[in-house]
Amino acid sequence: MGASKTDSFSVEQNEMANLFKALSHPARIAIVEYLLTVDSCICGDIVNELPLAQPTISQHLKELKNANIIKGTVEGTAICYCLNPDTIAKIENHFGMIGHKLKNKCC
């Protein structure tokens, strides 16, 4: 095969897996980090920041957008990207929950 057996798992499990898949590439990690260093959300120069061709970056941005990790709004000719705090908080809470449960364990 090659396709994940998505149907065999819960909606929540698939959601979390999709969030992590969106973050499972160094270019997308770099994009998130870059968005954090920029003061405002007004961007448009991500292509110059990364050692990848423009179509490749556009594709990575699309995946981050589909996963709701970033938001993009049209700003004239350019597009303004910024991180989605809700999704970041969602992931943060997920691991906070895991960390909390782990404290009551033998590990």
Added chain:
Amino acid sequence: MGASKTDSFSVEQNEMANLFKALSHPARIAIVEYLLTVDSCICGDIVNELPLAQPTISQHLKELKNANIIKGTVEGTAICYCLNPDTIAKIENHFGMIGHKLKNKCC
């Protein structure tokens, strides 16, 4: 192509991407969740918990082990798997840092 341009990014960016890649499949999310529900670390029945064949689960466990998300120690015939709190904390801190930086932003 198809291979990631790993060399173009920092060691840290690749490390984080690999951690997330290990968590980017619902079966591996399910394994992590199952390990959280078990009282002790003494496991050995993960195969019966998931709707996947034994070789498939063994492969998923291997990926989680390679990413240091779980630890496995031989326990006679069975193998005892448990979560690695250090790695969980590492991811938790990563998002805590992002969340903190986001608070000083326009988003």
Added chain:
DNA sequence: TTGTTTTATCGTAATATTGCAATATAAAAA
């Protein structure tokens, strides 16, 4: 209008992932 700039999409080649049957390995039980 035409040209410029910025981002998106298409098409495709190279590579990676997923899943499992078959088989192997390792440790304990009989």
Added chain:
DNA sequence: TTTTTATATTGCAATATTACGATAAAACAA
């Protein structure tokens, strides 16, 4: 020893991902 039980590895087919050249689309400038 042989058998049983639990986990790992191999090999392969189906599918997904990654990267980018070529091209398109959208908004503004001249």
